[in-house]
Amino acid sequence: MIRALIAALIALPLTAQACGGPDAPCEIASGTYHLALPDGPAKGVLLHLHGGGGKASATIKGRTATAGLARGYAVIAPQGWQPENRWPRDWSVTAKGISYQRDDIAFLREVLADVAARHGLTPKPLLLSGFSRGGSMVWDVACRAPDLADAYAPFAGAFWDHLPERCKAPVALFHSHGWTDRVVPLEGRSFFEGKVIQGDVWASLAILRQTNGCANRQPKTSFATEGLMLRNWSDCKAGRIDLLLHPGGHAAPKNWATLALDWFEARMTESINE
Numbered sequence: 512m513i514r515a516l517i518a519a520l521i522a523l524p525l526t527a528q529a530c531g532g533p534d535a536p537c538e539i540a541s542g543t544y545h546l547a548l549p550d551g552p553a554k555g556v557l558l559h560l561h562g563g564g565g566k567a568s569a570t571i572k573g574r575t576a577t578a579g580l581a582r583g584y585a586v587i588a589p590q591g592w593q594p595e596n597r598w599p600r601d602w603s604v605t606a607k608g609i610s611y612q613r614d615d616i617a618f619l620r621e622v623l624a625d626v627a628a629r630h631g632l633t634p635k636p637l638l639l640s641g642f643s644r645g646g647s648m649v650w651d652v653a654c655r656a657p658d659l660a661d662a663y664a665p666f667a668g669a670f671w672d673h674l675p676e677r678c679k680a681p682v683a684l685f686h687s688h689g690w691t692d693r694v695v696p697l698e699g700r701s702f703f704e705g706k707v708i709q710g711d712v713w714a715s716l717a718i719l720r721q722t723n724g725c726a727n728r729q730p731k732t733s734f735a736t737e738g739l740m741l742r743n744w745s746d747c748k749a750g751r752i753d754l755l756l757h758p759g760g761h762a763a764p765k766n767w768a769t770l771a772l773d774w775f776e777a778r779m780t781e782s783i784n785e
Contacts, residue, residue, distance in 0.1 A: 531630070533568045536590065539625045541618045544589040545571035546626060553585040555779075556626075556634045557772075558619070558660065560645030561591060562667075564600050575640065578768035585632055589622050591615070591645070602641075602648035605655070606671035608706045615648060616656045623659075638775045640664040643695060643761065647671060650715060654678035654722075662778050664771040666763045667695050670710035670718070678722040681750035683778045685771055687763055688712055688754075694761035716752065724748030739764065751778065 530537040531546030545567050557579040561570045570576060570588035579586045591602045593611050603611035623634045639660035641649040646668025653663040654670070657680040666687035688697055699709035720728070723744070730742040744752040753774060757764045764770075 533572050536567065537625065537629065539621055541613060541621050542590055542592050543567070544587055544622045544625075546588075546630065546632075547571050547576055547580055547586045548630075548632075549580050549583045549585060551583070553632065554583040555585075555636045555638065555775075556587060556632070557584045558587045558589070558623070558634070558637060558639045560589065560602060560639075560641030560648050561600075562641075562643030562645050563591075563598055563602075565591070565642075565645070566600065567591075574765070575768045579772065582772050584638075584772070585626075587622065587626060587634075589619060591648075602644050603651075604644060604647045604671055605651050605673075605675075606707060607673050608703070616652055616659070619652065619659060620656075636661040636775075636779050638662050638664055638771070640666070640771060641668065642666055642763070643668045646695075647710075650684075653682045653684055654718075657682045661782075662775050664775065666767065667692060667761055669695075669699075669712045669715035672699075672708035672710055674710050674714055675718060678719060681723040681747065682719070683751045684719060685753045685755065685774045686712070686716070687767060687771075688756055689759040689761060689763075690756050691759060692761045716754065719750075719752055720744060720747070723750040723752060725752065730754070 536543035536545050559570060559575050561567055567588040567590040576586040591600050593599055593601045595612055603615040626632050637660045639649050639652060646665035649663050649665035650670050652659050654675055662683040664685045695709055697712045699711045701708045725744045725747040730744050731746045733742040738758055740756040742754040
């Protein structure tokens with residue numbers, strides 16, 4: 512009987528096994544992702560993109576994912592993958608001089624569709640966040656496919672050159688950046704003798720202010736507290752832009768996820784009350 516039970520277990524198809532944990536990614540035709548669910552019904556979804564060269568299996572165990580779960584959010588961590596490129600664990604950020612094998616806007620849509628079909632999880636409300644190259648991908652999605660998420664929270668990454676002239680529609684965006692970041696400086700930097708150029712955060716913000724119809728170049732409010740500096744463009748015709756600067760380098764302050772989720776929930780409350 513024991514031998515028969517073992518044989519039956521071995522014969523089970525792989526599709527019968529659960530997926531999503533750090534050691535068991537969910538596979539779809541265009542790639543893989545990890546998923547973590549909170550105790551009880553999810554109050555929303557946090558879709559977080561790792562930095563260049565990162566691993567989604569580590570992201571799903573990281574501080575941002577842990578904070579999201581503690582707040583009652585389902586967390587999705589897709590794997591960046593461009594197998595023929597110099598850095599294969601990357602995102603298809605729009606940039607001159609770089610081509611990609613996978614369209615990651617399409618990939619993210621496929622991930623969300625699979626999460627709904629496989630796990631019965633409706634990805635609403637949805638916050639798309641990302642770090643470094645993942646942050647740049649968040650900017651790309653916000654500009655080129657603004658309907659994908661309800662709000663956007665990139666950190667340590669913005670557009671790459673060539674910058675878009677204008678985005679498709681207004682969005683709510685919370686950008687965070689380290690004042691002493693040398694990997695992705697606020698003004699960007701160039702690679703390969705100027706053939707590839709990181710975009711300028713200030714220029715990225717200007718493009719989004721124009722798209723959102725912000726009343727003024729300068730923020731409506733700005734203040735500093737506990738080593739953090741915040742600037743808020745809350746007088747835009749549609750959407751809202753918030754900028755958080757911290758004194759560190761290429762990283763987020765330890766409480767970044769809490770700040771981002773507080774901001775997200777405030778935006779969702781505003782949407783309900785409109």
